[in-house]
Amino acid sequence: MKGLLLRLSALDADAATAVRVIAHFEALLGGATLDTTALARTTAGLAECAAGVALSDGRGARFGPDGAALPGEPEAVSGSVALGPSGRVWLERPGRPGPFDELILEWMAIAARMLSGGFLRPPAPAAPAAPRTPDVADPALVELVLAERESDHDRARALRRLGLAPELPLRMVAVRGDPAVDPGLDAVALLGRAGLEAVVRVTRTGPWGTVLVQPPAGATDSPATALRAAVADPRRGPDVVRDAARRLRVGVGGLVPAPAARDSWAQARTALRFAVAGTPREAVADHDALGPVALLADIPAERLGALPEARQLDTLAAQPNGCLTIAALAAFCRTGSLRQAAAELHLHHSSVAARLAHVEAALGWRLRDPEHRFRAQLALYARQLAAVPA
Incomplete structure (x- = not known):
């Protein structure tokens, strides 16, 4: 992880910060002890502002960025994530939330859920559990x-x-x-x-x-x-x-x-x-x-990639905005509806129609014909499986 951070720092400061946040919680979750005090105190230091956690069973903690415990309830919460009916985690940043506050809160909530029993209703193990935390497996x-x-x-x-x-x-x-x-x-x-x-x-x-x-x-x-x-x-x-x-x-x-x-x-x-x-x-x-x-998936990837239709789709994908053309084709094959495909892709239906017309002209398909749409779906599967071998 340290080597990854160094490489990312040279390329993108935001990427390095995001991975540093994830690395912090990965280390916390993999530690020998995890409790509300450790979670709130280390998160406050990471976020450089006050942080708190309150679990539905009454356990909780609130710390400042200097590591000092804070009494009472927070005065101003800049961001929070609910944990069931009565629990939550939060940050108390003066002014506007920081650019990575949502990421910090998401991971803080994951850790808090583990403290409160993890992902709901675990059966009692027949022998003592080996994982160091309730949900991260050995x-x-x-x-x-x-x-x-x-x-x-x-x-x-x-x-x-x-x-x-x-x-x-x-x-x-x-x-x-x-x-x-x-x-x-x-x-x-x-x-x-x-x-x-x-x-x-x-x-x-x-x-x-x-x-x-x-x-x-x-x-x-x-x-x-x-x-x-x-x-x-x-x-x-x-x-x-x-x-x-x-x-x-x-x-x-x-x-x-x-x-x-x-x-x-x-x-x-x-x-x-x-x-x-x-x-x-x-x-x-x-x-x-x-x-x-x-x-x-049992067909060898090289045979799938050699299909003429799969190669033609590769050619379309390589054109300007080709990825959107392939996405429009996939959405239409899946839904059978121009408007549903457009809604799924957050595009205007006329834009999807134009892309499908381009596909039909290039491959000789009539996509309103179920047989041709079936061929198109098979070609999409073949192209995908050829690109992602076993």
Whole structure:
């Protein structure tokens, strides 16, 4: 992280500051102790203004930037994030909020939620939990759960140490984002915003943010909808953070027995290949929703990229504003409606119509024809999968 900060400082001071904020909370969450005092005091020092936290169970703290505890209630709050019905975190900056206050508050809220019990209703583990915080997982334990040749007994023991119930099903989620940011951090921030009704454990596995999601007994709904809402969440602070979020891609695996988490992890990584950074609808791909389309991922990437239609789409994408043309085509294929596609892309419908007419002229398609629209969707899938190999 130190090396990354040095490189970013030479390129973009805002980027370096954003990563420094994330690094601060990553270190805090990974520390041996985390309580309201440490959270409020260190945040105040980071933000250079008074900061406070109040949990719904009555625990709380308020500190000034000099590290001194502050009594009583805050006089002027410059920014806050609610935590359930009665809790909150806040900053007390004189004058206008700082450019990174929203980012600081978002991460402060994630830490506070962990203090108040994490991501809701964790089952009591059969053995003492190994992670140092309620929601940040020990990567060695996650690797054991996902390993190919471990025994069911060893997997069950690792699941219990992660605070998960081996007898309940779970699903895996894979997260990829800005290459300049640790994917584990992207995953923690995303799941913090999603607030799933599930036990959630997050770590990093290779280039992926790796998430284990275990819903309550009997719950089967996919978290894809909540994750799309979290991707769309406007509370992202300065432009550098919003730009990083636009590059976020998420793959959701199917619900499987906990000892078979490896199967869901393979599905999550397959779904991730179908995810396209940009709009929340495309940025989160659900393996269950893909259905038979997921089988396209079994075709070698070079064969998919060699399809004439995929090459033609590459040519269109390379033209001025070509990315918008491809986005318009994808939105129209998905919705079947010019106006819905325009609303999703925040464009005027006449602009989308002009881009679709350009696609039709270049590829000889009639996109109002279901057969041609099906061919266009397959070409989009082929191009995406060729660009994101397994």
